[in-house]
Amino acid sequence: MKKLMIGNEAIARGAYEAGAKVATAYPGTPSTEILEIFSRYEGVYAEWAPNEKVALEVGCGASMGGARTLVAMKHVGVNVAADPLFTFSYTGVNGGMVLVSADDPGMFSSQNEQDNRGYGRFAKLLVLEPSDSQEARDFVKEAFELSERFNTPVMLRITTRLAHSQSLVEEGERVDIPLKPYEKNPAKYVMLPGFARLRHVEVEKRMAALAEYVENSSMNRIEWGDRKVGIITSGIPYQYVKEVMSEASVLKLGTVNPLPENLIREFAAGVDKLIVVEELEPVIEEQVKSWGIDVQGKDILPCISEFTPELLEEKLLGQAVEEVFTLSTPIPPRPPLFCPGCPHRGVFYVLKRMRLTVCGDIGCYTLGALNPLAAMDSCICMGASIGTALGIEKARGEEFARKTVAVIGDSTFVHSGITGLIDVVYNQGTSTVIILDNGTTAMTGHQEHPATGRTLSGNDTIRLDLEQVCRAVGVNRVRTVDPLNLEELRTAVEEELAVGEPSVIIARRPCALIPQADLEKKTYYVDTDKCKGCKLCVKIGCTGIYWEEEEKLAYINPNLCVGCGLCPQVCKLDAILAREA
Amino acid sequence: MSKQATTNILIVGVGGQGTLLTSRVIARVVVELGHDVKVSEVHGMAQRGGSVVSQVRFGPRVYSPIIKEGDADVILAFEKLEAARWLHYLKPDGTLIINDERVDPLPVMSGEAEYPEDIDQELVSIVPRSTVVNATEIAAECGSSRAANIVLVGVLSRAMDLEPALVEQAIREMLPERVLDINLKAFQRGRELYDTL
Numbered sequence: 001m002k003k004l005m006i007g008n009e010a011i012a013r014g015a016y017e018a019g020a021k022v023a024t025a026y027p028g029t030p031s032t033e034i035l036e037i038f039s040r041y042e043g044v045y046a047e048w049a050p051n052e053k054v055a056l057e058v059g060c061g062a063s064m065g066g067a068r069t070l071v072a073m074k075h076v077g078v079n080v081a082a083d084p085l086f087t088f089s090y091t092g093v094n095g096g097m098v099l100v101s102a103d104d105p106g107m108f109s110s111q112n113e114q115d116n117r118g119y120g121r122f123a124k125l126l127v128l129e130p131s132d133s134q135e136a137r138d139f140v141k142e143a144f145e146l147s148e149r150f151n152t153p154v155m156l157r158i159t160t161r162l163a164h165s166q167s168l169v170e171e172g173e174r175v176d177i178p179l180k181p182y183e184k185n186p187a188k189y190v191m192l193p194g195f196a197r198l199r200h201v202e203v204e205k206r207m208a209a210l211a212e213y214v215e216n217s218s219m220n221r222i223e224w225g226d227r228k229v230g231i232i233t234s235g236i237p238y239q240y241v242k243e244v245m246s247e248a249s250v251l252k253l254g255t256v257n258p259l260p261e262n263l264i265r266e267f268a269a270g271v272d273k274l275i276v277v278e279e280l281e282p283v284i285e286e287q288v289k290s291w292g293i294d295v296q297g298k299d300i301l302p303c304i305s306e307f308t309p310e311l312l313e314e315k316l317l318g319q320a321v322e323e324v325f326t327l328s329t330p331i332p333p334r335p336p337l338f339c340p341g342c343p344h345r346g347v348f349y350v351l352k353r354m355r356l357t358v359c360g361d362i363g364c365y366t367l368g369a370l371n372p373l374a375a376m377d378s379c380i381c382m383g384a385s386i387g388t389a390l391g392i393e394k395a396r397g398e399e400f401a402r403k404t405v406a407v408i409g410d411s412t413f414v415h416s417g418i419t420g421l422i423d424v425v426y427n428q429g430t431s432t433v434i435i436l437d438n439g440t441t442a443m444t445g446h447q448e449h450p451a452t453g454r455t456l457s458g459n460d461t462i463r464l465d466l467e468q469v470c471r472a473v474g475v476n477r478v479r480t481v482d483p484l485n486l487e488e489l490r491t492a493v494e495e496e497l498a499v500g501e502p503s504v505i506i507a508r509r510p511c512a513l514i515p516q517a518d519l520e521k522k523t524y525y526v527d528t529d530k531c532k533g534c535k536l537c538v539k540i541g542c543t544g545i546y547w548e549e550e551e552k553l554a555y556i557n558p559n560l561c562v563g564c565g566l567c568p569q570v571c572k573l574d575a576i577l578a579r580e581a
Numbered sequence: 582m583s584k585q586a587t588t589n590i591l592i593v594g595v596g597g598q599g600t601l602l603t604s605r606v607i608a609r610v611v612v613e614l615g616h617d618v619k620v621s622e623v624h625g626m627a628q629r630g631g632s633v634v635s636q637v638r639f640g641p642r643v644y645s646p647i648i649k650e651g652d653a654d655v656i657l658a659f660e661k662l663e664a665a666r667w668l669h670y671l672k673p674d675g676t677l678i679i680n681d682e683r684v685d686p687l688p689v690m691s692g693e694a695e696y697p698e699d700i701d702q703e704l705v706s707i708v709p710r711s712t713v714v715n716a717t718e719i720a721a722e723c724g725s726s727r728a729a730n731i732v733l734v735g736v737l738s739r740a741m742d743l744e745p746a747l748v749e750q751a752i753r754e755m756l757p758e759r760v761l762d763i764n765l766k767a768f769q770r771g772r773e774l775y776d777t778l
């Protein structure tokens with residue numbers, strides 16, 4: 001019987017059935033579940049790498065070593081992995097390699113919405129794009145075959161809606177693919193200029209062969225309907241087109257790089273009007289135009305955010321949704337926020353009170369940029385906090401560094417913060433870096449990383465010691481504090497800011513949502529005789545604390561309070577008391 | 582044609598309330614019934630206390646994984662404000678089920694905005710097929726307020742006219758052994774609750 005699967009599960013399944021033996025990734029929404037699910041199969045090796053570049057490099061080695069290999073990451077992860085990717089495109093594979101790029105149109109959980117189909121043309125890769133979970137499973141299997149046949153890494157480009165939508169999948173058996181023999185072959189794998197020049201010729205030959213192959217691939221198909229309008233589309237937008245324009249002729253593309261030029265010409269010749277329906281960049285449209293074909297696309301449809309069926313109805317059919325129900329009151333927004341008991345809250349509370357310039361980074365703690373704590377000044381990409389803190393100091397002088405901190409999560413520090421810290425030491429900066437060590441990669445759903453001391457499969461391993469790493473790169477002042485002890489934290493930040501040398505404060509306490517949190521068996525309550533309604537506790541932004549406007553008093557919801565003990569520290573009237581649970 | 586036959590269920594709430602499980606239980610049941618099914622979920626950032634939505638669509642052939650505005654047959658709201666936020670997805674003759682639960686969003690907690698206190702009453706007055714249920718309280722009576730999502734599965738299963746045995750089987754398959762009793766009770770109470778509406 002067919003099984004409901006999110007796209008990510010179908011990808012893991014497809015790789016398993018295709019005989020993949022090695023899979024590597026660094027977590028990132030919307031790609032994370034692929035490795036989590038793949039790692040549960042028997043007879044495979046799966047790992048969290050410290051970052052995407054290493055993940056891809058391990059993947060390159062596994063492929064060279066003869067194994068079918070899956071590598072997965074979110075769209076911005078491919079930027080981190082781009083260096084090995086562009087050159088692995090030259091060397092080609094031994095065992096098949098599939099790289100999943102999980103793009104995030106609409107930025108549900110990302111810092112940008114870059115369109116990674118662009119990498120296909122840039123790095124000269126075959127790029128496949130499935131439209132539902134069944135295709136995700138089928139295309140992955142096909143991708144391994146094509147990777148080996150055309151000697152190329154293959155990119156499977158998906159988007160959030162594919163990754164996190166469930167649809168029905170017909171499963172198959174795993175095929176046993178023996179390891180390919182490993183042979184020393186420097187002309188293929190040692191990319192010295194002399195060898196690389198020869199490989200580039202091979203890459204161009206491969207792209208020509210792929211261009212021919214895609215013309216007849218069953219992943220591309222024309223669904224003839226009404227010939228007045230022809231739609232070229234791929235991925236999830238294909239589903240929206242079928243939903244709202246069931247009569248139109250459709251050219252559904254499964255290979256989005258290279259494009260099947262002749263098939264597109266045939267389709268264009270068969271319809272009166274041609275429209276490309278693609279999210280984000282006009283990747284298909286511009287190529288079709290370059291062939292002298294009259295086509296519409298981004299003149300009608302936006303290049304911003306994800307599409308919806310109603311958007312296509314409006315832009316393609318001129319039908320706007322009618323409002324049926326109207327409400328008399330505005331609906332306040334509901335931004336995400338720190339969980340009750342989150343150790344990050346203590347840090348941003350202190351940083352806000354100290355009015356510091358905070359060079360931030362990416363993780364749950366980026367919520368420290370939002371109200372009510374709103375203490376973060378910048379967030380660019382993973383690992384950027386430390387470099388930006390050093391840059392600000394070099395631009396504005398050491399005095400400014402006395403009021404600036406870099407804030408970075410533990411997983412992010414290991415991902416790409418260590419090199420920034422080396423720069424601070426090497427170039428004699430005086431930055432104060434706070435590492436928020438909550439013992440997990442919380443943002444993406446609690447994955448292990450080198451400093452947790454456990455692997456993807458939950459096995460114990462050698463734990464990366466953050467204190468030792470910081471000392472080893474040359475930071476003399478390294479101290480560890482409890483982020484929910486406001487006094488201790490504030491003192492540490494004040495002292496480390498005051499000194500004219502690099503320092504690291506490790507704010508260590510487990511995320512409240514993981515078992516290691518070992519939460520206190522108590523909750524807090526407000527003594528309403530003592531509470532004067534000053535709202536100091538309300539301003540820490542804990543969902544467990546609410547304000548009763550009529551009584552002008554704060555209350556604590558015992559179902560939400562986890563007893564972290566932060567709010568009693570901010571109450572000046574000692575009105576918040578503990579109750580054993 | 583197949584378009585007409587697609588049923589659209591929108592499940593909305595606050596990150597952490599267990600909307601994902603509810604949509605997955607419902608999806609599993611409609612698969613058993615032989616439908617084509619698509620479910621869309623929200624993972625990542627919004628799960629940290631933000632507004633979350635999951636969508637279940639089923640019928641002979643389902644294309645889009647997401648529901649169009651104005652096209653939901655049922656909206657099941659785990660929280661009152663969220664019912665209002667997603668109301669524009671409801672069909673004119675669609676059913677709105679509102680859990681009588683209030684979770685203050687940040688702007689309300691910090692006093693920048695006001696929680697529309699009587700929002701559930703207003704919703705009921707403008708949506709012909711709508712009702713307010715107290716799933717959290719009933720779940721607590723069954724043994725754990727965390728089973729509120731399964732009480733709501735019970736209510737929804739009646740609104741959708743689903744075979745109770747099938748839903749129970751899905752619950753058994755998807756929940757850990759140690760909380761099964763509480764949740765099966767919660768499911769039953771949810772079904773009975775529908776009668777009183």
Ligand SMILES: Cc1ncc(C[n+]2csc(CCOP(=O)(O)OP(=O)(O)O)c2C)c(N)n1
Nearest residue numbers: 028077362363364409410411412441442443
């Ligand atoms: C290059 C890149 N890879 C992955 C991500 C997804 N991502 C965002 S933050 C983060 C790590 C969060 O972990 P940590 O730094 O420990 O902070 P926490 O969420 O635990 O507070 C990840 C994996 C990303 N934004 N960019």
